Amino acid sequence: MRKFPFIGLFLLLSTFFSCDEKNDATQEQEAQYIQQLFTEIQAMANSVPCENESQWNFTSYGSKACGGPVGYIAFSTIIDTTPFLQKVAAHRIAQENYNIKWGIVSDCAAPAQPIGVVCENNLPVFMY
Incomplete structure (x- = not known):
């Protein structure tokens, strides 16, 4: 069911951030919750050793x-991306x-x- 890969994402987020x-x-x-998501992202990204840089990419x-x-x-393109x-x-x-709901402020410096x-x-x- 690759036609709708973001349905699971939508359901996850709508459950957590519902207006209910x-x-x-x-x-x-x-x-x-946000930190747990990032920990999972890091685990997925670090699940493969970097041996061939042509098999690596990055995302914000x-x-x-x-x-x-x-x-x-950085993440390996060998994993299920x-x-x-x-x-x-x-x-x-x-x-x-989270930033909107809790009125969070941050510096406006763009990371390289x-x-x-x-x-x-x-x-x-x-x-x-």
Whole structure:
């Protein structure tokens, strides 16, 4: 059912961030949820050693309160990238909603965007 890969993402986010009055998660609980998503993203991204840089890519993650990504994360194209990128999107949306709901402020500095990934000691390293 690859036609609708974002249905699962939509259901996950609509469940967590529904406008229903039952959504009484505290700021701390929502922050923990966002951190858990990022921990899962990191685990997926780090599940393969970096041995061939041609099999690596990167994407932005997170959402600063004044807009733009928090940073960038490298990932192997060998992993199933669909659920990985869905989780990255879920994290971004959750952080956007969190920032709005709780009136979060941040610096407006844009993180440097990498131009590529190289492998050093089996770890991905960004090229700038």
